[in-house]
């Protein structure tokens with residue numbers, strides 16, 4: 763439960779108030795000490811669960827994580843397996859595994875699935891995860907207004 767920064771009392775609801783240029787969380791009793799209430803902090807709101815991630819598009823091709831080779835090597839070493847031993851387990855040539863771990867080759871989907879299973883790791887970006895690539899800046903996401911449409915049709 764959040765506590766008042768002025769008197770220290772725990773309260774279900776706190777008010778973010780401006781006091782001498784500083785922002786403090788105050789309980790209802792201390793709230794009048796602030797010059798203005800900037801926001802209300804409610805314990806109930808803080809406990810609210812985050813919205814569920816959006817599910818990935820249907821038919822999405824699974825994408826390998828960028829550092830798949832590093833993950834494979836770390837998992838293999840912690841499992842105490844040599845490259846040859848792991849290669850045998852996934853029925854792939856050890857030279858291929860060496861290339862994967864060195865980042866010089868990408869495992870095929872089949873090989874990656876076997877590595878995931880044998881090592882208990884995740885090599886594919888999970889569906890519903892936030893894309894790792896940053897959004898292109900300046901890209902307009904808001905729908906076109908009627909004015910925009912008129913301009914575009916000129």
Ligand SMILES: [Zn+2]
Nearest residue numbers: 766769789792
């Ligand atoms: Zn207080």
